[in-house]
Amino acid sequence: MEKVILDVDTGIDDALAILLAIESKQLNILGITTVNGNVPLDYVVKNTKKVLKLADRNDIPVYRGANRPLIRESLHEFAVHGDDGLGGALVNLTVSTECPDSFAPDYIIQQARKHTGELTLIMVGPLTNLALAVRKEPEIANKIKQVVVMGGVVSEGGKGNISPTAEFNIYADAEAAKIVFHSGLPIKLVSLDVTMKTFLTIEDIEKLQGTKYYDFVLTSTEIYRNFSYEKYGQNGSALHDPLTVGIVLEPSLVTTRKYFVDVETSGELTYGQTICDYRNIWNKEPNVEICESVDAERFISLFINTLKDN
Known part of the structure; x- marks a missing residue:
């Protein structure tokens, strides 16, 4: 089985990604590292532990990571994920928040x-933990098989979800993203260009009736679905993070191509933008494998069937 580490800032779609990774039975999840992002780090740790308890996988260790971006002040998304980060879905579930001593980057x-x-x-989530790791030990870039990143908006410029030009994970710590993109790591970028095509509708959720995850998925995604409808006119939950796991499970879900990609860290209007040199104007070696298209219907079926069968 593929050996993986999940690095999360557990809000709603992170939780769904964790469940997909676990229930696929195809991944050897060595551990889960947590990072400040959708919600503050303490919330992330607690939410991650709650999801693991829901899935009866308390054996998977959870590591505390960076509690703030490298340089900027923290940014959170309570409006999207609710006051607790999980839309109130597991509010009555109690867990210990103790973690192993190791810092996530280590x-x-x-x-x-x-x-x-x-x-x-x-x-x-934001790439703070990985940026800290490669700054401390740059040679790990040659030891890691692949890094699959949910982040950015590439060809769909102007259709960001935190600013017109940026996606949340990159925007939340653009300096960290820039370090990671220039590290030599083998990166596959799963951007809004493809994730916004993978919408989980209420009709999809109803297919989970009778399973142990139905109540959680229905309740947790309610605030997410309402936000999407009010903001984008789409009644559903974009499966940003689950698609990222899905691509590890089934790489053929997407078509990809390598380009040189950089991250804007100083622009007043463009901070956090992922800039892809499609025409090789800068004449630089490609550093990121971009997901260009997705079989959204097949992925939604994969997601539902995986959760349904467990």
Whole structure:
């Protein structure tokens, strides 16, 4: 099985991504690293532990990571994920928030050394932990099999979700993203260009009736679905983070191509923008594999069937 570390800022779609990764039975989840993002780090740790308890996988270790971006002040998305980050879906579930002593970036370094050429990092939050890891140990870029990142908006300029030009995960710590993109790591970028095509509708959710995840998915996504309808006129939940896991499970869900991609860190209107040199104007070596299209229907079926069968 593929050895993976999930790096999360557990809000609603992170939670769904964790469930997909677990219930696929195809991934050896070595650990989950947490990072400040959708909600503050303490919320992220608690939410991650709650999701693991829901899935009866308390054996998966959870590591505390960066509690703020490298430079900027923290940014959170309570309007999208609710006051607790999970839309109130697991408010009555109690968990211990104790974690192993290892700091998440150090854990990533340790596992990259231990599993040279075998480790996949699934990054579905701001890239602060990975940036700290590669700054401390740059050589891990040659030891990691692949880094699959949910982040950015590439060809759909002007259709960001935190600003017209930026996606939340990159915008929340653009300096960290820039470090990661220039690190030499083998990166596959799962951007809004494809994730916004994977909408989980209420009709999809109803197919989970009778399963142990129905109540959680229905309740947790309500605030998310309402936000999407008010903001984008689309009644559903974009499966940003679950698609990122899905691509590790089934790479053929997407078509990809490598380009040189950089991150804007100083623009007044464009901070956090992921800029892709489609025409090779800068004449630089490609550093990021971009997901250009997605079989959204097949992915939604994969997601529903995986949760339904468990």
